[in-house]
Amino acid sequence: MSNVIDLKEVFAQPDRFMNQEVSLQGWVRNHRKQKSFGFINFYDGTVLSELQVVYEESLPNFEEIQKFAIGSAVFVRGTMVPSAGKNQQFEMKAAEVWLEGASAEDYPLQPKRHSIEYLREIAHLRPRTKLFQSVFRVRSLAAQAIHDYFQSNNFVYVHTPLITANDGEGAGQTFQVTTVDPDGCSRPVDYTQDFFGKKTCLAVTGQLEAEIFAMAYKKVYTFGPTFRAENSNTKTHAAEFWMIEPEMAFCDLHQLMSVEEEFLKFVVRTVMEKAPEELAFLEQYTKTPLTQKLGDFVQSGVARISHHDAIAALREAHAKTPFENEPKFGEDLAKEHEKYLTDELFHSPCFVYDWPKEIKAFYMRQNEDGETVAAVDMLVPGAGELMGGSQREERVDRLVARMNEIGISTDSFNWYLDLRRFGGCVHSGFGMGFERLIIYLTGVDNIRDVIPFPRTPGNCEF
């Protein structure tokens, strides 16, 4: 058994294994039986490709093999031989096939096309389909590419807390975390009796804590789960998702944009190199020019436009062909506006920077115009806002003034202000929703299908 290898090795070096004997363990995706022989479409999950295993009646357990149901776990040993089949270079001529674990006739993944909605209901089996094998391998490879990029550029990976007593930036509605029994507690609830001695919730961001570490290590990043209790049933919202939040000392807004661009190109290029087969499958499945889109992005520049100039361009377009929503100075962009900028104006991703301060968070650096903050969103074709970042307000007086202005108490943020009092400096960071990235990379457009076990309103299965 020790000489069992991963199917991936075989596909990586077909010449090396041709006419050699190989042992494999995996599963039956399809099984076609003839009178004196049979074909097993074998996969082991280490590579998207299946291997055709041909067995003949000369095998002592031929009749038993013919009963192996779809989904069975099997051991196969045999010789790799050139294949006469159209879509495969080689196949295995089996010397030995036996059952590792049976499957049943009611196995839901019979070889026919299942709707993505149906597969969502059987989230414990869907990773076995080629579609989800592709999505979740891309997810894994993208995660590794993210770590590789940051680590090779001297960023330190920081685990910011998930349970917190502050609600971060007021960035979203929170889930309460408690050991108080809501059926039996006193009213009003005495939170000194709760696990942490106070009211706590799940973090909506790790940014503020990441800033702590940026002031120590210069360049840091987080990569962890984040939670929003928003009652949104859209294709892009989940209550639990993963986020990457890099934070850099001595980095201003335009340097930040350069990092974002370099980072994203590295991740896209790496996934293209490591998962060409998965991307080809996804391109076919989604019927979109996926590899073209990603290849173009890696080659192209990323345009940069101020929010003011973007609105001006949008208003000009609006005058000719009206949008549903009129673009207005000082206001947010609608999806259709984002789409116009990337798909019509630039034909590429673009950065929109210097946003109206009223629609952005308190910690963003105030520009000299008194109207805008040094914030930047990166918009990409087909996925909208992929990253949001800003230069942070490092001037303690301006920061406190802004907090007072919008009614954020400074009491619980003394530690955050300390970062400005003790060697604070120009610094910037951004956040990227990991699922947004996976949607962009795979073309699969519903967040429920790019996260293993999605949590959405009313849905917490598995």
Place this chain on the structure above:
Amino acid sequence: MSNVIDLKEVFAQPDRFMNQEVSLQGWVRNHRKQKSFGFINFYDGTVLSELQVVYEESLPNFEEIQKFAIGSAVFVRGTMVPSAGKNQQFEMKAAEVWLEGASAEDYPLQPKRHSIEYLREIAHLRPRTKLFQSVFRVRSLAAQAIHDYFQSNNFVYVHTPLITANDGEGAGQTFQVTTVDPDGCSRPVDYTQDFFGKKTCLAVTGQLEAEIFAMAYKKVYTFGPTFRAENSNTKTHAAEFWMIEPEMAFCDLHQLMSVEEEFLKFVVRTVMEKAPEELAFLEQYTKTPLTQKLGDFVQSGVARISHHDAIAALREAHAKTPFENEPKFGEDLAKEHEKYLTDELFHSPCFVYDWPKEIKAFYMRQNEDGETVAAVDMLVPGAGELMGGSQREERVDRLVARMNEIGISTDSFNWYLDLRRFGGCVHSGFGMGFERLIIYLTGVDNIRDVIPFPRTPGNCEF
């Protein structure tokens, strides 16, 4: 500004930078002033080492520089020159020094030794000390090494859910996650009105979901936060910690042990290669033979002993020099027993396998003796149990029988049983608490000091 480099580059290639001009941005850790010159101990967090920056009164802003307080953020430009100092190969002769951000006289990290307990209270500043710079860089490098090991061995990284409606394995007390207002809700609480339409909590393990993916990809791993609402105030317990849970199809208990050993050696070796300076500092700080311990582990084998034989050996030792707790067949090991096995019996880490079924989880594979399950703990000198794993029960009838026996309802685990009904196979996995690993790697023995912002009973700051 674009030619500012990381201090790490300078220390990595001193010959290349000698007599060259370099620009850096970072912070003042110490500052000694003489009448006509001064020394700044400069660091930028990309490397543990400090650079001595020498400035002279010929600089136009000499008097201003002399006022730079400890903790200030600074820009320095100058030439790298050989140093006369004992502990440094080179220093910078400054051509330009200016302030990026001031610090105050009450900056808490003045150059003297602070107690680790005091530093814990200022968790927003402690990453700037050499001790915590070391700990948290080791943490970051260890995380990357873990990803590198698994990815290069064809494991797929899986994000298992953090919010869950089942309490996993009954492995620990859970935190409730809710959007119900405990002060205003109906009693009894109507959980159909809660965010997910039912009662939910924070996950204590991702193992069961990891098994889903192992049955699709053969080899997978998780690396994410985990939560326990245990009211324990010990050095090794935190309410929120990170865990790694690999899961492998077609892998039995003894193959699992081999993977655990290979994995851990890879991580230890990688950290030793990438963080020699940090480990040397930690060795000095903790006054333990840290590098010796880690080096020995990488070289040595890992002993394997059954729980039965371990108890027999412990009872023999007990007869000579009694333990506080008498070792008993069929019972758990106390800390002192673990210590005896690693430090006295084997002088190395060891695996203890085939544990009494009564003290282990329901999903572990039942051995033929009817008494034990195919579980294994890895014990390491100085850290006790570092990993816990098992072969999983793949026989659906045995699994259901065990669940009935100990009163676990199969209703909510139908998906878990499906994994056995449809192509289930021999499979195994283990869990490793990431902070346990960091304690082992750094010699810093309190979990509060190896996690950036520890959450323990009554403690949820930052």
